[in-house]
Amino acid sequence: MSSIRERIAGLNPRQQEAVRFIDGPCLVLAGAGSGKTSVITTKIAYLVLECGMSARRIAAVTFTNKAAREMKERVQSMLPGKSGHGLTVSTFHTLGLNIIRAELKTLGLRPGFSLFDPEDAKALLRDLMNKDAQVDADQINKVQGIISQWKNDLVLPGQALSHAETEDDAYAARVYEHYVRHLKAYNAVDFDDLIMLPATLFERHPEVLAKWRRRIHYMLVDEYQDTNSSQYQLVRMLMAERETFTVVGDDDQSIYAWRGARPENLVQLGEDFPRLNVIKLEQNYRSTSIILNAANTLIANNPHVYEKALWSDKGRGDSIRVIVNRNEEAEAERVASEILTRRIKESAQWRDFAVLYRGNFQARILELKLQHYQIPYKLSGGTSFFSRNEIKDAMAYLRLLINPADDNAFLRIVNVPRREIGPTTLEKLANYASGRGVSLFDACHEMGLQEVLAERAIDRLGRFAHFIDRVRKRMDQNEAMPGIRQMFLEMDYEAWLFQNASSPVVAEKRMANVWTLLDQLEKSMAREDEEADETDDVEAAISRLVLRDILDQQAQEDDTDKVQLLTMHASKGLEFPHVYVMGLEEDLLPHRNAIDAGDIEEERRLAYVGITRARQTLTLTLARQRKAYGEMLNCTPSRFLDELPQEDLDWEGRPDKEDPEKKRERGTSAIAGLRSLLG
DNA sequence: TAGGCTGCGATTTTT
DNA sequence: TCGCAGCCTA
DSSP: OOOOHHHHSOHHHHHHHHHOOOOOOEEEOOOOOOOHHHHHHHHHHHHHHSOOOOGGGEEESSHHHHHHHHHHHHHHSSOOOOTTTOOOOEEEEHHHHEEEEETTTHHHHTTTTTEEEEEHHHHHHHHHHHHTSSHHHHHHHHHHHHHHHHTTOOHHHHHHHHHOSSSSHHHHHHHHHHHHHHHHHTEEEETHHHHHHHHHHHHHHHHHHHHHHHHHOEEEEEGGGGOOOHHHHHHHHHTTTTEEEEEEEEEGGOOOOTTTOTTTHHHHHHHHHHEEEEEEEOOSSSSSSSHHHHHHHTTTTSOOOOOOOBSSSOOOOOEEEEEEEEEHHHHHHHHHHHHHHHHTTOOOOOOEEEEEEEEETHHHHHHHHHHTTTEEESSOOOGGGGSHHHHHHHHHHHHHHHOOTTTHHHHHHHSSSSSSSOHHHHHHHHHHHHHHHOOHHHHOGGGGGGGGSSSHHHHHHHHHHHHHHHHHHHTTOHHHHHHHHHHHHHHHHHHHHHHSSSHHHHHHHHHHHHHHHHHHHHHHHHOOOOOGSSSSSHHHHHHHHHHHTTTHHHHTTOOSOOEEEEEHHHHHHEEEEEEEEEOTTBBBTTHHHHTTOHHHHHHHHHHHHHHHTTTEEEEEEEEEEEEEEEEEOOOOBBBHHHOOOOOOEEEETTTTTTTHHHHHHHHHHHHHHHHHOOO
């Protein structure tokens, strides 16, 4: 392990400047592949080891669990002994969660509060909205989106109506009020609250803000261009006094504006902090200069507040190939066979290849072709572990255990597995509970139920409540995990799965998923490191699960030797020796909707992100015809192709320059090439 | 309760 | 047009 001084000496001058500048606000404009993670991690180590700042006073924030985990590992490896103790490296949401945990009382929450994921939140909204009239999923999604936006902009329920511009907004404002009230009654918060509650708390309680300013003296923010308003406000408030922070970002890689990210926060920062020191990292350590030049030329078509030109000393490298195919099937065929031949030619591994595309649907045909050639691949996205029913059930049990006020959790599992507690019983129970102002779970214990429910129903509800109470007691006695495991065995959840699954294999798999979840929970609890602080272990661990932490570690483990299939969005932050970008056509990249909305710039950035993933070779493909909405559409090559340096492009099957006969031959040439290679 | 039928939608998605 | 989700039927 090299010392911190050696490590800094190994950085380029700009990177060193970024690390050493600690006395004021600092914006690092880090181009793709310019070593921004090195800068952040080294800077943290520098602050602790050279500047004598306690790690406890430093908070580094990222957007994904994965990024936080990797960053933490890298920093810890630089900080010997206990010098790294108390360091915060987390996602924005985890930071928010920790603030909320510490300020429960002021926020009017009780210990054990539930964290609703967007699905839970939707379920609640559905309930609320269905009270007026039957509403469809579309309306619920719309309202959920509007409310989420308000929360991101720190608009409180009382203010929402004045922000409403449309009828939908006005309706959403009404739902918003009910929604917030219900969340409070359930002792629950949603994902957006994790940022909004701390931010509004700081606004209204200067003494709380002062406390946190004493706690955090230096902040570092990764992927700053992806911050939304509330996240920026949180950082701004915490750092307003000391002005000691470093944010690292790249406006050219802002591809999440549609999800609330505010790349203009980059400019805002300069206005809010006039002393801002802007440092550009322009040396790229990833790609050949042909690839970089293409990326630069493309992105030069976007307006920039801060100009930036990436360069590299990796040599010119191969030309960028542009392959025009007859249709989307030929395109997929071509990419698959290319990978096959190139792997042998370059003696590369499968994992050296990535295929990027605009929309997930494009992966389908490609999958078929890859399967046909028996090429192993890993598809990003897909149905997540947490959207599985058995996992949602298990999570609902966990939530109810630590938060009996969580009516949503109660309703989900009170009759799962079957306890013969039907809708009529539940409706009467709900009426009773709301009349008495207690939760459904608490209502199960009340004598007054006798007035509204038959004895059999009361008996069943009582047994269920008693069953949960027993586990809660064991949790109090520090036997949480054994208690929880036994709960699943005792209610014979497995038998219920077998009854419901289409096959025993499926049922077994589902039960295994539940055990995996509990294993993860236990592991997370065992990890009683500094972060777990003084708070209750089980609660913290369950929150971690809801925030999807821990789980994606698994995903990494089976990251074996496979071709990566990714959307361009999902590819951000990754790099591959050989990259294929599919579907460079008008209406696809740039996407039709973006063209209609007149927002080409984010699409251009998306293409930029795709291009800059490549280390050695870059291949762009397109189809002349594509099936969409049931009809065969003629495709026009993407305008982005025109924006690339034409002298570095190696066209194959260019529409206007080659006749159709020749193209057909080309389509099969890769296979022929492979055959000759294999002899 | 599994499988069949009908109707709808079709960018990107983390926490 | 095609894939699917959600609903209905045997």
